[in-house]
Amino acid sequence: MNNRFSKHILIVVTILCVFLMVLSYVQGSLIDPVRRYAGYLLTPIQSGISSFGSTVAGEIDEKRHLHDVYDENEKLRQEIDKLTEENNRLRSETLELERLRELYGLDQEYMQYPKVAARVIARDSQKWFQVFRLDKGLSDGIQKDMNVICNGGLVGIVTDVGANYCTVRSIIDDESNVYAESQYSGDTCLVNGSISSYDEGRLEITNIGMDAVFNNGDAVVTSNLSTKFLPGILIGYASDINIDSQHLTKSGQLIPVADFGNIEEVLIITTLKTDSGLVDTGVGENDTVDIPEDLITEEAGEAQAEESGTEADAGAEAAEAETEASSEAGASSDTADAAADTQETGPQDQSTQ
Amino acid sequence: MYGFKKLIKRIAIYFLLVLAAFLLQTCVFPLLKFFYAAPNLLLIVTFSYGFIYGSLTGMICGIFAGFLMDVFYYEPFGMFILIFCYSGFFSGLFQNQLKNDSIVFPLILCVLNELFYNAAVMFYRLFNLGHADVAYSIKNVVLPELFFTLLITILAYRILLHTNRKLDKIDDVRGQNVA
Numbered sequence: 001m002n003n004r005f006s007k008h009i010l011i012v013v014t015i016l017c018v019f020l021m022v023l024s025y026v027q028g029s030l031i032d033p034v035r036r037y038a039g040y041l042l043t044p045i046q047s048g049i050s051s052f053g054s055t056v057a058g059e060i061d062e063k064r065h066l067h068d069v070y071d072e073n074e075k076l077r078q079e080i081d082k083l084t085e086e087n088n089r090l091r092s093e094t095l096e097l098e099r100l101r102e103l104y105g106l107d108q109e110y111m112q113y114p115k116v117a118a119r120v121i122a123r124d125s126q127k128w129f130q131v132f133r134l135d136k137g138l139s140d141g142i143q144k145d146m147n148v149i150c151n152g153g154l155v156g157i158v159t160d161v162g163a164n165y166c167t168v169r170s171i172i173d174d175e176s177n178v179y180a181e182s183q184y185s186g187d188t189c190l191v192n193g194s195i196s197s198y199d200e201g202r203l204e205i206t207n208i209g210m211d212a213v214f215n216n217g218d219a220v221v222t223s224n225l226s227t228k229f230l231p232g233i234l235i236g237y238a239s240d241i242n243i244d245s246q247h248l249t250k251s252g253q254l255i256p257v258a259d260f261g262n263i264e265e266v267l268i269i270t271t272l273k274t275d276s277g278l279v280d281t282g283v284g285e286n287d288t289v290d291i292p293e294d295l296i297t298e299e300a301g302e303a304q305a306e307e308s309g310t311e312a313d314a315g316a317e318a319a320e321a322e323t324e325a326s327s328e329a330g331a332s333s334d335t336a337d338a339a340a341d342t343q344e345t346g347p348q349d350q351s352t353q
Numbered sequence: 354m355y356g357f358k359k360l361i362k363r364i365a366i367y368f369l370l371v372l373a374a375f376l377l378q379t380c381v382f383p384l385l386k387f388f389y390a391a392p393n394l395l396l397i398v399t400f401s402y403g404f405i406y407g408s409l410t411g412m413i414c415g416i417f418a419g420f421l422m423d424v425f426y427y428e429p430f431g432m433f434i435l436i437f438c439y440s441g442f443f444s445g446l447f448q449n450q451l452k453n454d455s456i457v458f459p460l461i462l463c464v465l466n467e468l469f470y471n472a473a474v475m476f477y478r479l480f481n482l483g484h485a486d487v488a489y490s491i492k493n494v495v496l497p498e499l500f501f502t503l504l505i506t507i508l509a510y511r512i513l514l515h516t517n518r519k520l521d522k523i524d525d526v527r528g529q530n531v532a
Contacts, residue, residue: 194486
């Protein structure tokens with residue numbers, strides 16, 4: 001009796017599930033409310049557990065790695081010195097770049113997208129799907145298809161948003177395909193995730209044109225061709241680029257910048273690719289126009305002030321020379337007056353700047 | 354009336370247990386770096402309950418577990434419910450093998466369920482992605498997961514069995530009191 005009853009239920013469940021699967025496969029957004037309401041219940045619990053868990057795990061790790069940390073600290077100090085020096089150099093170059101950009105009329109300022117920080121609260125530890133959940137959602141302005149970065153490199157894309165959570169499919173997932181390009185040559189390629197290459201900490205690069213310039217070690221960034229990923233986000237560095245067996249394309253591997261094994265905090269870029277055109281020009285204009293203008297006026301002001309200063313000095317000297325000459329030779333005082341005029345106008349000019 | 358109350362209470366317990374397993378699997382296991390592959394705790398709960406209490410209970414647990422997985426992932430909704438539900442149902446067919454505290458049969462069930470679960474997921478991926486590196490996946494995903502799931506089954510099955518016997522006893526005593 002019980003067994004027969006179970007069989008009936010099984011048949012009902014099967015039909016219902018198949019129906020739901022087809023429905024959500026055809027029109028995924030129909031099921032979203034269910035996911036959202038479940039998210040209301042689950043997110044606070046997951047958030048709590050994972051913050052407690054990561055505190056405990058963090059403390060255990062802390063003790064274990066204390067020794068390594070000393071060595072690393074030493075190395076990092078040296079690195080900081082090096083980077084400070086480099087940073088100073090780069091800062092001056094950035095200013096130059098901005099001026100040149102303005103000259104070129106380039107609006108797009110890559111990597112100046114507004115971002116929101118989020119914490120990973122759940123992640124399935126099984127390997128089939130590389131998906132994780134963050135503690136930011138609609139209430140924080142997160143929307144579907146927003147890009148997620150970590151350690152300065154692309155991590156994934158938001159696939160599902162609830163009020164207080166969002167789900168991110170990372171680019172190492174088998175289902176992930178990202179249009180990318182070499183930062184140097186601009187030649188495009190596809191970056192795919194796959195289980196086999198992920199185990200080696202890599203992604204796959206495919207569809208590189210035969211005559212494309214793509215070298216090992218080239219920085220690979222997201223391409224403008226992509227419909228969902230913003231352009232110019234660093235993904236990683238190319239390696240093992242080889243010609244495919246059909247001799248039509250090249251492919252290789254990509255060493256990602258983000259450490260996928262250890263993602264805890266990430267940044268969500270709140271600019272969507274679909275409206276990035278509007279937002280970008282706004283950001284770009286503000287940045288490129290404001291700063292150089294200030295610089296230019298300041299510099300010009302200083303230059304003029306210096307000039308007028310030297311004029312005034314020269315005027316004063318001339319006046320002195322003239323008065324000496326006039327007292328000695330009894331010449332007219334007109335020239336002396338003229339010199340005194342310049343002496344007056346000099347400082348006036350300076351103050352107006 | 355008492356039976357209905359008991360049923361609701363039971364279902365609530367199943368749900369909380371499955372929820373706990375889900376939270377362990379998604380929030381705690383990723384933090385434990387020594388797990389090369391994570392054990393499938395939801396599957397353990399589902400087939401253990403199916404085995405101990407029969408198909409119906411197994412299916413209820415399976416529906417809860419599958420629902421949580423479906424909510425978590427952005428795959429076609431219902432896929433995991435289906436997989437877990439079948440897992441619970443088939444495990445329940447072997448309820449008559451539950452004679453003593455022997456761990457052998459649960460371990461056999463664990464292997465069968467793990468293979469079924471992974472085959473189903475692999476089949477879905479083959480359908481969805483058009484490709485699947487079957488040999489590689491078996492070696493690097495299925496087998497490690499199977500190993501750790503077996504390991505956890507030895508521990509978790511005993512715990513589940515004993516807690517439930519205690520719950521049954523409490524229910525029995527209360528039932529007699531009411532009667």
